[in-house]
Amino acid sequence: MPVISFVSPKGGVGKTTSAVLLGGLLADKGAPVSMIDADPNQPVSSWAQLPGRPENLRVIRDVTQDTVMDVIEEEARRSTFVICDLEGTASLTVSYAVSRSDLVLIPLQGSHLDAAQAARAVKLVKSTEKAIGRPVPFALFFNRVSAVIQPRTFRHIRAEFETAGLPVLNCLLQEREAYRAIFSFGGTVGGLTTAQASNLGAAKDNIADFAKAVMARLRQTAVAAQ
Ligand SMILES: Nc1ncnc2c1ncn2[C@@H]1O[C@H](COP(=O)(O)OP(=O)(O)OP(=O)(O)O)[C@@H](O)[C@H]1O
Numbered sequence: 001m002p003v004i005s006f007v008s009p010k011g012g013v014g015k016t017t018s019a020v021l022l023g024g025l026l027a028d029k030g031a032p033v034s035m036i037d038a039d040p041n042q043p044v045s046s047w048a049q050l051p052g053r054p055e056n057l058r059v060i061r062d063v064t065q066d067t068v069m070d071v072i073e074e075e076a077r078r079s080t081f082v083i084c085d086l087e088g089t090a091s092l093t094v095s096y097a098v099s100r101s102d103l104v105l106i107p108l109q110g111s112h113l114d115a116a117q118a119a120r121a122v123k124l125v126k127s128t129e130k131a132i133g134r135p136v137p138f139a140l141f142f143n144r145v146s147a148v149i150q151p152r153t154f155r156h157i158r159a160e161f162e163t164a165g166l167p168v169l170n171c172l173l174q175e176r177e178a179y180r181a182i183f184s185f186g187g188t189v190g191g192l193t194t195a196q197a198s199n200l201g202a203a204k205d206n207i208a209d210f211a212k213a214v215m216a217r218l219r220q221t222a223v224a225a226q
Pocket residue numbers: 010011012013014015016017018039086087088089143144145173174175176177179180
């Protein structure tokens with residue numbers, strides 16, 4: 001517990017990257033983490049086969065539409081955090097994973113096209129809520145943001161989304177070389193060397209802020225549920 005799923009019908013918005021960054025950080029802090037690779041392309045499993053995966057981070061692969069709910073439930077009993085990476089389509093596997101999630105995170109990049117895709121992800125969450133008869137907490141977050149984006153611009157966008165009933169994480173995940181490097185060298189950002197990627201301090205700070213924003217959203221939804 002809890003189960004956090006990364007969802008967007010749009011390919012390439014950063015589901016796998018942010019899932020591995022979050023899982024890696026939580027594992028580096030000592031928590032037992034289960035990462036469920038429910039994408040048939042198996043990107044998390046490929047990362048896990050490289051050197052440097054924390055010992056307390058398990059990856060469960062070959063997860064299908066038929067097994068995803070059972071796998072999530074079993075891993076939720078076993079680990080402190082369960083993180084589910086899903087394929088970039090709106091499939092039954094995605095809906096089933098959403099139905100077993102405590103938080104659905106929807107990455108988007110700052111374009112209108114991406115916002116439309118994020119809206120599709122929210123619709124998928126809403127239709128799953130109807131099917132299972134309980135709310136499924138979710139939040140959007142901006143990924144691949146330039147490190148120099150104006151906080152005022154972000155606050156404006158965030159306020160607009162919130163007015164429309166779409167919660168946005170209070171952190172921008174930045175575009176960072178280190179976030180690509182872990183998929184080449186393996187392991188977590190905490191284990192990278194300065195020869196492998198630049199600006200590691202800033203990259204680590206940004207992931208720590210991201211994880212804090214995710215935990216704050218989880219706490220908020222737990223309070224709302226009581
Ligand atoms: N914050 C980031 N900084 C740098 N590169 C990033 C960041 N987020 C994503 N990328 C890059 O963007 C590309 C797509 O990211 P990723 O594979 O995580 O997206 P995805 O949503 O999981 O895609 P798919 O739908 O195909 O599974 C990758 O090359 C990844 O390295």
